[in-house]
Amino acid sequence: MSKILINGSHPQYLVNFRGPLIRDLIARGHELHVSSPDLDGEWRDAVLELGATPHSVPLRRTRISILGDLNYHGFIYQLIRKVGADFVLNYTIKPNIWGSLAASRAGARSASMVTGLGFAFIAGDGLARAATQKIAQRLYRMATDANSHVVFQNPDDLADFIAAGSLRKPDKAVIVNGSGLDLDHYDVAPLPPAPVFLSLARLLRSKGLEEYAEAAAQVRTTIPAARFLLAGMLDTGPDAVSREQLDRWIASGIEYLGHLNDVRPAIAQASVFVLPSWREGTPRTVLEAMGMGRPIITTDAPGCRETTVDGVNGLLVPVRDAGALADAMIRLARDSSLRAAWGTESRRMAEEKYSVDKVNQSLIEGLGL
Incomplete structure (x- = not known):
């Protein structure tokens, strides 16, 4: 049995998209902890109902902030030590980078789930954007160097990670078909006749x-x-x-x-x-x-x-x-x-x-x- 910490960046997505994964891991005998900013109220209750332990963390999801990101890194490091996590599973860019580096510092195995490359890899105009992308790609390289596995949802993202130098060991890659869909929850509904x-x-x-x-x-x-x-x-x-x-x-x-x-x-x-x-x-x-x-x-x-x-x-x-x-x-x-x-x-x-x-x-x- 492992003590697993899953780090996300939004409480609703953590519960709605990762809930079945949390349940499956618990069913296999693992102890689950999950973290997200604003993980309180109904979302905290939902995590508890899944059988996991919730932790609200200081993460600025979209804002570029060196001090804020380093604070998040330190918080996750302390959380890993506190709960005794031996495996850390991250998804979205900031948890992937800072959660993976915190896990390495704490001596825990980790994996990053790349659910999309987004702003860090989509071409755009301006020197500031280009510089930000280079920094993100280099930080990703540091993170994936620390990971035991890096999960991708399509082969194009894997190829672009390798080309950007963000994954130096391609044998770490695991490709899956998205986050998975609960087909009982998303059942067929009749099509409206109008467009x-x-x-x-x-x-x-x-x-x-x-x-x-x-x-x-x-x-x-x-x-x-x-x-x-x-x-x-x-x-x-x-x-x-x-x-x-x-x-x-x-x-x-x-x-x-x-x-x-x-x-x-x-x-x-x-x-x-x-x-x-x-x-x-x-x-x-x-x-x-x-x-x-x-x-x-x-x-x-x-x-x-x-x-x-x-x-x-x-x-x-x-x-x-x-x-x-x-x-x-x-x-x-x-x-x-x-x-x-x-x-x-x-x-x-x-x-x-x-x-x-x-x-x-x-x-x-x-x-x-």
Whole structure:
């Protein structure tokens, strides 16, 4: 039996996305501790119900802060020592880096789960961004040097990590199919007869939300009855959509549903799910929509292309191409039988490839737990 500490960066995602993994590890006889900022109230109670011990930690999830990150590193080091953790499992960039370095300092084995490369690897303009990316990539190299395993959700992310020098020992890599999906929780819901599009993501430019809003305006001129829903939380990072920009989208006809603790009612309202992201690990929201039997429109980008077979369960479009996105949306808006057929195929693919039981078994075996 191991004492395992799982470090995340958001309490809701820790419970909703890692809950089945926590349960599976406990069922195998391990003692589980989990950490996240703001892990209190209902989320603390949810962790206790899973059978794990919750720890709220001082992590600034999006802000670049050397002192804040070093404080988090020191806190995790002390937490590892306090609970006697012998294995530390991290995910998202700051826990991956600082949690892995803390584990090495404390003499504990560790692994990083790379659930997407995001801002640290997506090309952009400006010297400040380039410098920040170089620092992040070098910090990742230090972290993966300390890890026993590094978990990826698609082969493109693994290849880019190696190319950037962020993983010097490729034999540490483990590839799994996303975070896994509880197919009982995300059951098939009837498709609405009208064309209703939904995009569900953190409100970041790199999720392709500007393209979604622009494509919606184009589709509306051809199919005035089409509806366009958007759900997700406002963010504070350098890639974040501003409140002013969101308000402009709402004024143009986008129906903003806010930040949702349960995404299933929103997906049930939609007849097509759209995620025009520039890059993902494996997009969780796409898997949730697939589980509920929705056809998918997403980009031919790392992580996204793994979820969708073009012309089978949806359509792939080029990254940052609002015109191509609008054409794909119009095609599905005009054909309800195609939406139904591709939605059925999405569910079949979710059952075959993304079942949480299969993914967790692969992950736990890959980590030697």
